[in-house]
Amino acid sequence: MSQVTRNNGRSSDRRRGRDRVTRAAMALLVVMVLLAPGVGGPVVRGANQTAGGQTGTISGTDGVLLRAEPAFDAAVVTSLSPGTVVTLRIDQVDTRLDPDGTTRWWPVSAAGEDGWVAGYYLDTDVSDPALGSDPGASGQAGDQQAIPGDTPTEPANSIDDADALPAGTTARVIDPDGVNLRSAPSTTAEVLDTLAPDTVVDLRTDEEDTVIDGDLRWWPVRVYGQDGWIAGSYLGTGDGTTSSSSDAPGQTQGPAAPTSPFRAGQYVGTTADEGQNIRAAAAPDGERVGFVDPGEVVQVMDGPAAGGNSVAGWYLITDGDVTGYVDGDLLVAAGQPAAPAPEQGRPTPERQAALFDRGDLVQPADGDGINIRETSSTDSAVVDTLDAGTRLQVVGDAAYDDAGSVWYPVASGDVTGFAAGDFLVQASSEPPIPSAPEPTPVPAPPTVGVATGAFIMPVLGYTFTQGYGCSPYAFEPWDGGIGCHFHNGIDLAANSYTPILASDGGTVRYAGWCDCGLGYYVEIDHGNGFATVYGHMAEMPYVATGQLVNQGEVIGPIGSTGLSTGPHTHFMLKVNGSTVDPLGYVS
Structure with a gap:
């Protein structure tokens, strides 16, 4: 298979760039020696810094991170989209050179926040005598917004450093913000999925060649049964070891080397002819709490976890009634079961x-x-x-x-x-x-379907099991902008078929089944930008789309359909389409 590298033709450009920077720096040094009483630290003042209010525009394809300090490891204040206009604060504070000797940090104000952006992603007419007219001349393509994205600074252990990798090799996501899996080798291609840090992918270099697009080398990969492309600078070498073991009755296990072939939320079945044990702990001697029958489909909640001699590791799964661990060596990807008739x-x-x-x-x-x-x-x-x-x-x-x-x-x-x-x-x-x-x-009695403006808890006698925000559970969606698995509602547990009540009056926007993990659910529009969602009902909701409901009206029964570990409702509150913490609104 032919291999292409990303460095051809670039060394001479880099040498010319370094020569320009060196000549400019020497000129500045002469001026400083002649005019200044001393030389300070690594601070570069722009030629027009005495005039405030000048602006710049964020460039690039994925935007950039606004950081609290001029450093790549500084706290992220917010993310700025391409085309965002920022105000330069160079009348208040100097530009700064990063310790890497190449990146130039610019102090800016944007979206009501002050912070710093790498000059590589800033377009402005403001010039600096030390660096030429391009504010990104000292910038480094290393702080582009990756929430996730496609073009970070290439780490030393990136697979792009390898001239060739054999077919069947695995790689892992090495960027802390995750990465986009795209349908084609381009930053403008459709995003198929968002992969969390340390996700292991299979390289498909036996099927397709890598592709060079500008400064990026794209690699064909397969992950969670889906084919796509990832920029190589986001990938590091992974463990490609594979083997076989089991937790089927009467079978033994092979050497341990856990990989990650399945993801949280994925549907799987067992390859064991006689079925597979569900255990209370990730070990072959864990207490048996259930069983996966041949042909049965269960859902992955978390994993893998090392245990015994399992090669693929142990996965936390649920069948809607029982939650426990199964040996990943005996699992195979399965399609999501259809909603029950x-x-x-x-x-x-x-x-x-x-x-x-x-x-x-x-x-x-x-x-x-x-x-x-x-x-x-x-x-x-x-x-x-x-x-x-x-x-x-x-x-x-x-x-x-x-x-x-x-x-x-x-x-x-x-x-x-x-x-x-x-x-x-x-x-x-x-x-x-x-x-x-x-x-x-x-x-x-209130007018039917009219919101009172005050929300109530939708379940009486509930047990509060999970709050809104960052979650320790891997089956919750990954939010690269925050850097955690995010739970966009609250979970209220109760016995199956406990009534779920409308938190306020309104119009039923949807009532039925969803393949999104909510199972049977209801969404109610309360007007004035407010809406509520009630997930995991035991069966088809008791209300219908378009129906008017009052606050406290029973809309369905507590259940465990969809992505659920037990009977509860996932209660969401939206304001103008964005979720908020319901606890800040319910009385």
Whole structure:
């Protein structure tokens, strides 16, 4: 296979560039010796720095990082897109030369923030007698925004340093911001995926040659079963060792050398004819907690983790009910299972007729009082036991348990929860007994579908399991701009089929299945730029697209469909299309 290198024809250009910089630097030194009493540190002042308010424009294809200090390892203030106009602060602070001796840092203001950008990515007419008229003459292509991108400074261990690599070799992503997997060898090609740092890829050099495009050498790769292209300066050598081992019943394992053939969120099956054990720990002697049957499809949550003699490593997987570790040596990529047909889903039992509506006053049906529970199930915890004659107000729509029995969300004083409909009757017209609290005044029913402007938690009796923001779980999407796996909502766990309530009134924007990991979900438009999303419902939502809903109305049941480790709802709140932390808005 023919190999092409990226350095042909560039050495003479580099020598001419160094000569120009050297001559300019010598000229400046002479001026400084003649006019200045002393020589300072590595600071270069522009010729027009006495005049403030001059501007420059961000160049390049992927933008640039605005840093807090003139250094590549300084904190990132924000990212600037190509074409962004910045104000030069050279009337306040000097330009600076990086310790690498080539990069020139410019002090700028942009988007209301002060910071520094490498001159290589800055177009401006401001000149510097030491470096010529090009502000990037001392710039180095090393701080272009990579969130992720395609053209960082080429590290010493980049695979571009290799003249040839054999087919079947693996490489890994070495840039801390990750990299784009593109459909073609070009920075303008479609982005197929975003790969996190240390992701291992297979080189397809036995199928296609590397391609030179400008200063970039593009490598054909395969990752997670998908073919694409990555700029070689983002890739370092990886471990291409492969072998075989297993955790199938009665089989032994080979030497350990974990690689990463599967990604978080990917669907996989087992290659073992008799199926594969799911274990509580990443080891062949871990407690057996479940089993992957032949032909069954499960979802990867995290991994690989070293354990025993597994070559591919152990992966944390879930089948929707059981979460545990399986030996990656026995896994194979599988397609995402289709949404279950209605007749294949959980059968809906015949439901009792609802006798009470929101706002009705009720009381226990007999003299023994009534239990108020966290959720609409006799298996849930008892919040309180209310005496006979206690008046309660129905505060939401009726809910149903697995047997079809009706429950009502009720409130009495400070007590809130669910009461079984079989044990409730309409409240008598007689005054309540003295020990009972006064009933809460019944508010006028709101107009259907109109938002109140205040949000409530969508689940009663929930357990808070994950917050908004950076997450330790690899199955959450990677955000290169922040540098972490990001969770764009909050997780509220409860028993399966616990009612999910509309956080506020509005119009149902969508109700159904999504292959995005949410499974069955509902999105509600509340107007004024606000929208909420409720994911992982157990079955088809109880509402339909276009339907008007009130705050507190039951819209579906808690479940674990999609990318989920157990029964919960993934609750998102959007403002003008961008997610925000719901805890800052709910009351």
